[in-house]
Amino acid sequence: MTKWEAVIGLEVHVELKTNTKIFCNCSTEFGGDPNTHVCPVCLGLPGTLPVLNKKVVEYAVKAGLALNCEIASYSKFDRKNYYYPDLPKNYQVSQFDLPIAKGGYLDIEVGGETKRIGIHHMHMEEDAGKLVHQGTIMASPYTLVDYNRGGMPLVEIVSEPDMRSAEEARAYVEKLRSVIQYTGVSDCKMQEGSLRCDANVSVRPVGTTKLGTKTEIKNMNSFKALQRAVEYEIERQIEVLEDGGKIVQETRTWDEAKGITISMRSKEEAQDYRYFPDPDLVPVVIDEQWVKELRDGLPELPDSRKARYVEQYSLPAYDASVLTAIKEMSDFFEEVLDYFPQPKVVSNWIMGDLSGLLNANQQELTDSPITAKQFAELLKLIDQGTISGKIAKTVLEEMVATGKEPATIVKEKGLVQISDEGELTKIIEEIIANNPKSVEDYRNGKTAAIGFLVGQTMKATKGKANPGLVNKLLKEKLQ
């Protein structure tokens, strides 16, 4: 039986977070009533002309540099001509043969292996507006157009077809998001559409080099969806080929609910975009010195930060890559270390309880009120024996919910750890008296029985007893 290999390339659109649109002064703020962030220019009214926002070029150059691309000293804008009701001019101003950046790469890690994925190029372009239907497209009696998004600045990052599995595709986009977020040029929020991704997927028999017929999958709005869609499409194509069928070159959409890809339109009648240089815009000429300044101004990127964590903090590689994947998380980690310099402890608490809590609340670190200083205070309370690790979890929950100082929470709720031997001895004596069966078991050699007694003690103290001390005292009494 033929063994199959998938070939995957990704096109990722990233919205740049400039204050104004790419060719006019309209606001780029997300949301807003329909058609309130518009002007004659982004509505494409006859006679209006585009003027390039320099900040867009700056952000694109930063993104290009972070993706290890070569920045073109001379690039230009072209018109991509096609009809669409939310495209005001019926052409999109984009870049065709001379994009702003070319030939980069990203290193991804899958199954403990590092793999380099090539980036063919990155170009700048304007976004289209948005169509609003009443109910479904087919049933809607009318369609409204909201041009607020029209003219938002985008970069499109086109990878080489270097990925071989859905997992690699996901790792690539996650890494891409991480790197771009580090540069600060985009939020890369998939839910808000500031990061959108299309996947080109084909399969071929292992050992061959000729590319199979590819399909393009659109409409994946989470990393999970991306992985599932690509997985599904690979399996679908293999099945078609093994049944003796042929893959049709087409665009498919991911149906999240059904977990399948569906044919959208055939590429056989491929669009002829009739690209040509936009005569309303002059070429983009970029000064080498400026590129150097932007390169020097780039923040430390995830890969080098990760390496530093392993080196400087002796963290395991796994911890280092989890902590550095999101810049905010990484910055938070380092700030906590300023107050509480025990890297492994901080790492455990961030990766474990804090991340768990945020995930459960569907919160980003930046959405939660907790500060690095407060987090460090919490860890200090554990370290000093004021509270137990178990109590700390309760305190952390309260901190994430209210933003209160850990010491305040401990005080208000009376959560201070009981480390007073006399007080604990009294309680333990009571527990021993009330549980003769367990005591007997222990004395007969069932050492595990002590666990039950510890548990009873903790229960009696509502978790406030110092667990180490309870253990020690119990053993002494049972001797």
Place this chain on the structure above:
Amino acid sequence: MSLNQMTAHQLHQLMVNKEVSAEEITTAVYKRIDAVEEKVKSFITLTKEQALETARNVDKQIAAGEKLSPLAGIPVAVKDNICITGVSTTCASKMLADYVPPFDATVIEKLNAVGAVMVGKTNMDEFAMGSSTETSTMHTTYNPWDTDRVPGGSSGGSAAAVAADQCIVALGTDTGGSIRQPAAFCGVVGIKPTYGAVSRYGAVPYASSLDQIGPLTKDVTDGALMLNAICGHDHRDSTSAQYDVPDYTKYLENNVQGLKIGIPKEYMAAGLGANVRQVIEGAVATLANLGAEVEEVSLPHIKYALPAYYLIATAEASSNLARFDGVGFGYRDTDADDILQMFIKSRSEGFGEEVKRRIMLGTYALSAGFYDAYYLKALKVRTLIKQDFDQVFEKYDLILSPTTPTPAFKVGENIDDPIKMYLQDIFTSSVNLAGVPSICLPCGFVDGLPVGMQLIGKPFGEGTMLRAAYTFEQNTEFHRQRPAL
């Protein structure tokens, strides 16, 4: 001479001397419009109320003793592809018949700022595509010199309005000769400035890399005044040049001594009517007698200019006009069943024949498989033509040529023969391809119809061009002759 027959600089003097008010001038212009518009049909829209209000404001300034800009109180007619806030801008097309722009073109802002009086919007070939104003879906405009004839195009309405004294000065746009050819046919002065000298913001584009706004006037001095008012960098137009705009009136000197003028032999050969050739030769002799050094030069690639022009212009037009789809503004077919049918029907019904012809030509030239053979080749030709001009301008200050192969032709004569119509641009389109400035001014008559001479300058060499044109004008009487309407 009645007020409406005068030039801007004459009227300015009268206003400064308080011999006449701006309101009287505007009133005289509208009186003339009332009298002859039926015969000429220069206008699509008149804005009398606003015009009178502007004129009265200028009169208040005069009364207050304020210093008057040279164009304050001067009635200006505006080609109907230049946007004025709240005034219908139709491009002489059914597509934009009901369109009212919410913003001013930069040239309008500039003219408003100096107190010029906008009298109305003038007729044109639909979307500036044509050489006779016959493709207008509004009506045909007639040549004031002979109302059986066309005024030229596409700024035919503006040229006719100036020639018929229905305004003092006018604005047109020139993509391949659309200011200069009608100026020649109507016996007025027309200037196509250097590409980038005047902001295109607010002019509905035909072909962005060739379009330029310019003035049509009764004499060269008024042309200089208009350039002073409308030239200069505009941050809203990326292709607008950053340069120091000189005072163009400083170049109005009656002297061509030592000026080197080249006459391209290619222009004096092909397709030039014998009568027109005679008139041009006479004009050349006049300039030579006045002290200019005139020599024959060669522009070897000029024979490819017209096809290159039509490929580039239609390619850009096909894309520029894509926005007219019935979605956001303009004409919409309301019977269509789905969005694609709505696009198709709106465009089929909203555009005229010539516009559709050019959109199709341009779409074809840009399409996959033909791009290299047509559009790209045309761009290469454009570069060669630029180089031809550069070479001549290394030695010469100006290039002189006829503006058109013949004087104004009859209405209907060429309308069914697009190729013959396209040949109207044979002497003018290379100027747009090269991006250089050019002026057309009256230099004689053939059978009672005016003939225009074209003087082409170096990039941003409008000054030298004006100097030669002014000298010619001061030593001849052609510009003083008025049509007997």
